[in-house]
Amino acid sequence: MTSVTVSLVLFDMEGVLTHYDRDVRVAHLAASTNCSPESVRHAIWGSGLEARADAGIIDENEYLATLGAMLNHPVSKDEWLAARRASITPNEQTLALAGQLRSSCRMAILTNNCHLVTDHLDYLNPAVDRMFGNAVYSSASFGATKPAAQAYLRCVEEIGARPGETLFIDDTGANVQGAIDAGLIGYKFENAATLKREFERLGLL
Known part of the structure; x- marks a missing residue:
């Protein structure tokens, strides 16, 4: 047990x-667009396209249109969502x-993703959708991705919590450090067993 007060636990989604x-x-x-895996990887990540969508720089329509143009094959929302669902x-x-x-505190999610993920979470990730409902926030909503301070602080403000009473959990060290730098309590996720011990240490379980 520590003297730290935690009123909000803010989870990363993927990897946690x-x-x-x-x-x-x-x-x-790749299968749905008749493209090579290498072409798909470059179009999504190598080009920086997904990073721009995750940061809210482009909306879902521009994202899908640009992806289709880069692959020389139209990519529908349904195709994109089906591929994303298969990965989760x-x-x-x-x-x-x-x-x-x-029963002990509020919970929410902050994920580096575009609105396509959070707007369709009931299809993509039913288990998380049932658990968290509307308390799932995409980085695109805040105009920045983790580990930028803006992502954490605007999310916490939206929820109505205090940074110093928010425990942020992520599997990426840079994102945890970004949360700490922004004034949150950061914890790097390794597995459920060690996370349970941390919750017990903080008096949450």
Whole structure:
């Protein structure tokens, strides 16, 4: 038990609450567009396209249109969502831990993603959608991606919490450090067992 007060637990989604397989996503989209996996990887990440969408610089229509142009094959929203869904598997252990927190504090998610993910979470990630409902925030909503301070601070403000009473959990060290630099309490996720011990140490379980 510590003297730290935690009133909000802010989770990263992929890598913490769910497993994310980028290769599966690439293979799925490559098959639906008749493109090589290498072309898909470059179009989404190598070009910086997804990073711009995640930061809210471009909207979903521009994102899909640009992706289709780069692949020389139209990419519909349904095709994109199907590939994204195939890449996601719930982490049942961490979701179970999150379920135990409901009686002790507020919970939310801050994920580096575009609105296509959060707007269609009921299809993409039903387990997380059932657990968190409307308390899932995309970086695109705040005009910046983690680890930029703006992403954390605007999210916490939107929720109505205090940075110093917000425990942020992420599997990427840079994102955890970004949260700490922004005044949040940061914790680097490794597995559900160590996370449970951290919750117990903080008096949340």
